[in-house]
Amino acid sequence: MRQTNDLSRMISHTTSIRVRYAETDQMGFVYYGNYATYFEVARVEMLRSIAITYRSLEENGILLPVVRFQINYLAPAHYDDELLIKTFIREKPSARIKFAYQTYRGETLLNEAETDLVFTDAASKKPMRCPAQFSNILNAHFSN
Amino acid sequence: MRQTNDLSRMISHTTSIRVRYAETDQMGFVYYGNYATYFEVARVEMLRSIAITYRSLEENGILLPVVRFQINYLAPAHYDDELLIKTFIREKPSARIKFAYQTYRGETLLNEAETDLVFTDAASKKPMRCPAQFSNILNAHFSN
Amino acid sequence: MRQTNDLSRMISHTTSIRVRYAETDQMGFVYYGNYATYFEVARVEMLRSIAITYRSLEENGILLPVVRFQINYLAPAHYDDELLIKTFIREKPSARIKFAYQTYRGETLLNEAETDLVFTDAASKKPMRCPAQFSNILNAHFSN
Amino acid sequence: MRQTNDLSRMISHTTSIRVRYAETDQMGFVYYGNYATYFEVARVEMLRSIAITYRSLEENGILLPVVRFQINYLAPAHYDDELLIKTFIREKPSARIKFAYQTYRGETLLNEAETDLVFTDAASKKPMRCPAQFSNILNAHFSN
Numbered sequence: 181m182r183q184t185n186d187l188s189r190m191i192s193h194t195t196s197i198r199v200r201y202a203e204t205d206q207m208g209f210v211y212y213g214n215y216a217t218y219f220e221v222a223r224v225e226m227l228r229s230i231a232i233t234y235r236s237l238e239e240n241g242i243l244l245p246v247v248r249f250q251i252n253y254l255a256p257a258h259y260d261d262e263l264l265i266k267t268f269i270r271e272k273p274s275a276r277i278k279f280a281y282q283t284y285r286g287e288t289l290l291n292e293a294e295t296d297l298v299f300t301d302a303a304s305k306k307p308m309r310c311p312a313q314f315s316n317i318l319n320a321h322f323s324n
Numbered sequence: 325m326r327q328t329n330d331l332s333r334m335i336s337h338t339t340s341i342r343v344r345y346a347e348t349d350q351m352g353f354v355y356y357g358n359y360a361t362y363f364e365v366a367r368v369e370m371l372r373s374i375a376i377t378y379r380s381l382e383e384n385g386i387l388l389p390v391v392r393f394q395i396n397y398l399a400p401a402h403y404d405d406e407l408l409i410k411t412f413i414r415e416k417p418s419a420r421i422k423f424a425y426q427t428y429r430g431e432t433l434l435n436e437a438e439t440d441l442v443f444t445d446a447a448s449k450k451p452m453r454c455p456a457q458f459s460n461i462l463n464a465h466f467s468n
Numbered sequence: 469m470r471q472t473n474d475l476s477r478m479i480s481h482t483t484s485i486r487v488r489y490a491e492t493d494q495m496g497f498v499y500y501g502n503y504a505t506y507f508e509v510a511r512v513e514m515l516r517s518i519a520i521t522y523r524s525l526e527e528n529g530i531l532l533p534v535v536r537f538q539i540n541y542l543a544p545a546h547y548d549d550e551l552l553i554k555t556f557i558r559e560k561p562s563a564r565i566k567f568a569y570q571t572y573r574g575e576t577l578l579n580e581a582e583t584d585l586v587f588t589d590a591a592s593k594k595p596m597r598c599p600a601q602f603s604n605i606l607n608a609h610f611s612n
Numbered sequence: 613m614r615q616t617n618d619l620s621r622m623i624s625h626t627t628s629i630r631v632r633y634a635e636t637d638q639m640g641f642v643y644y645g646n647y648a649t650y651f652e653v654a655r656v657e658m659l660r661s662i663a664i665t666y667r668s669l670e671e672n673g674i675l676l677p678v679v680r681f682q683i684n685y686l687a688p689a690h691y692d693d694e695l696l697i698k699t700f701i702r703e704k705p706s707a708r709i710k711f712a713y714q715t716y717r718g719e720t721l722l723n724e725a726e727t728d729l730v731f732t733d734a735a736s737k738k739p740m741r742c743p744a745q746f747s748n749i750l751n752a753h754f755s756n
Contacts, residue, residue: 201656201666202499202649206382206492206547212390213360213490217634220357224633224692234633235692238350246356250394259494260656260667345512345522346505346645348638350691355634361490368489368548378489379548403638404512404523494670500678501648508645526638534644538682 191269191321193226199261209256215283216249219293222265223279230317242311243300244277251293261285272322273310275299335413335465337370343405353400359427360393363439366409367423374461386455387444388421395437405429416466417454419443479557479609481514487549497544503571504537507583510553511567518605530599531588532565539581549573560610561598563587623701623753625658631693641688647715648681651727654697655711662749674743675732676709683725693717704754705742707731 197218205211224234237244257263268280281293301308310318341362349355368378381388401407412424425437445452454462485506493499512522525532545551556568569581589596598606629650637643656666669676689695700712713725733740742750 200649201493201652202501204494205489206494206496207387207389208494209389211360211490212393213357213364216355216357216360217632220633233692238691243351245351245353245397245400247397248395249356249397251392253389253391253393256389259670260665344505345508345637346643349633350636350638350640352638357634361488364489365486377548382547403526404521495675495677497677499648500681501645501652504643504645504648531639533639533641533685533688535685536683537644537685539680541677541679541681544677 189322191226191230191318193222193229193267195222195225195265195267197221197263197265199257199259199263201259204259207256208258210258210261212251212253215251215291215293218263218265218283219249219267219279219281219295222267222281223295226267226269226279230321232314232317237311237314238302240311240313241302242308243302243305244297245300246295247276247298248296249293251291253291255288255290257283257285257290263290269318269321272318273299273315275307275309277310333466335370335374335462337366337373337411339366339369339409339411341365341407341409343401343403343407345403348403351400352402354402354405356395356397359395359435359437360390362407362409362427363393363411363423363425363437366411366425367439370411370413370423374465376458376461381455381458382446384455384457385446386452387446387449388441389444390439391420391442392440393437395435397435399432399434401427401429401434407434413462413465416462417443417459419451419453421454477610479514479518479606481510481517481555483510483513483553483555485509485551485553487545487547487551489547492547495544496546498546498549500539500541503539503579503581506551506553506571507537507555507567507569507581510555510569511583514555514557514567518609520602520605525599525602526590528599528601529590530596531590532585533588534583535564535586536584537581539579541579543576543578545571545573545578551578557606557609560606561587561603563595563597565598621754623658623662623750625654625661625699627654627657627697627699629653629695629697631689631691631695633691636691639688640690642690642693644683644685647683647723647725650695650697650715651681651699651711651713651725654699654713655727658699658701658711662753664746664749669743669746670734672743672745673734674740675734676729677732678727679708679730680728681725683723685723687720687722689715689717689722695722701750701753704750705731705747707739707741709742 203210203214264284266282277297279295283290299308347354347358408428410426421441423439427434443452491498491502552572554570565585567583571578587596635642635646696716698714709729711727715722731740
């Protein structure tokens with residue numbers, strides 16, 4: 181029997197990011213919009229860990245724009261904090277690929293977020309199915 | 325009797341923002357994280373339009389950190405586009421104040437978003453009720 | 469005969485920019501790197517004021533990357549400040565165009581800066597002379 | 613006989629930074645203003661390498677605002693590039709501390725820059741001499 185929380189059937193990765201001064205605001209917190217950039221770094225590093233470079237996707241004419249982003253902020257991050265961003269792909273992608281994120285400082289969960297991205301043909305700007313170079317790698321992680 | 329669509333019982337405001345080169349990415353689109361900044365500008369200008377300056381709130385010891393942000397991207401914005409951001413407060417705030425946003429380029433809806441912010445005492449960093457200077461002004465808009 | 473201070477032989481323009489929360493840092497100042505963006509806005513608005521849109525330059529295959537930037541900071545800007553950026557072209561451009569900037573808050577000079585940009589052919593990525601559509605307009609300002 | 617380019621009498625450090633998508637612009641280059649942030653990271657990491665954390669300086673009431681920044685751009689950086697930023701302190705600091713930077717991608721020098729920062733008392737906002745905790749460490753590098 182299949183279960184949605186079958187941990188063997190998802191991809192996860194942890195990326196470390198140190199907060200830059202430029203990313204703080206006068207409240208002394210990381211500005212709320214900057215997490216979008218952190219999650220971009222986190223998902224690119226996750227993909228690199230499974231031998232997919234986002235740069236080479238673009239060089240092959242495939243764009244991955246974000247079509248949905250949502251985040252719940254539980255606690256702020258501060259300057260020079262070392263953040264650990266846990267990134268998850270929990271579902272096999274089709275035309276859309278979903279990433280989930282949890283940002284930690286030590287044991288403290290600072291926020292939880294999700295982004296949906298859509299495989300897009302760079303020439304036509306139309307959505308396309310997950311390309312084979314990508315789905316072959318992902319299938320190895322999701323099949324059993 | 326209909327309530328939810330009672331347009332007399334909400335606050336709305338439109339802010340114009342021109343896309344800066346710094347805000348584009350190599351896809352030629354506004355980077356997805358930059359809308360958080362646009363919405364910050366939009367809600368601050370909405371408050372200014374009803375005689376509340378966010379700066380003076382902070383000077384009076386009240387912070388308004390964002391605790392939730394969600395956005396659906398329908399179409400990209402480009403360099404030098406003149407964006408119109410429609411901002412709405414649809415519910416009377418308590419400790420939490422909700423803003424909704426729609427970004428337009430001409431007639432085209434580019435995205436829809438929401439942010440929740442929490443009135444926070446700057447000294448104690450604890451949530452607090454909507455301060456009187458604020459709620460008095462808002463009450464005038466929401467009462468009938 | 470005086471030449472260097474002949475005010476009739478230069479182009480100047482003033483742009484107003486309000487400081488965004490995202491642009492502050494935890495010192496409570498505008499982060500020092502953000503002025504590069506303000507000056508980008510200032511020079512684009514100056515060009516627009518003399519009927520040159522940077523966007524249309526790019527659409528015609530001409531890029532204008534910055535090759536030099538220098539700034540002296542005299543006093544910080546703060547959140548919600550309304551900054552006035554005075555922009556100057558003091559020399560007729562060749563392959564290179566020089567802009568000078570002064571940032572004011574009211575009567576207070578906050579910083580002085582310069583950028584040099586180079587007309588670049590988008591296809592070959594090689595420097596090129598100032599294009600005619602541009603130099604014709606500028607000549608009208610610099611000739612007497 | 614003393615020489616100004618006595619390499620034993622300066623501090624140097626190399627920091628690696630990978631270009632984020634958010635940092636590119638529609639020219640496909642790193643936006644020119646983003647190097648200010650890269651150099652902030654580079655000088656903070658240099659200080660960390662000699663056991664000075666900028667964060668603890670601030671916690672001890674010492675600010676280090678930038679008062680001068682200048683950069684010459686020789687070649688652009690692109691998305692996902694791994695940049696090496698070489699940072700130098702060539703002179704013993706007084707109230708002012710000068711950092712020089714060279715950004716490389718492999719063997720290619722992309723730009724050269726300098727920043728001057730001023731030790732500032734956080735309470736009075738007045739310049740101050742380089743604090744002892746700092747100068748003691750630096751003296752060990754500059755004395756012979």
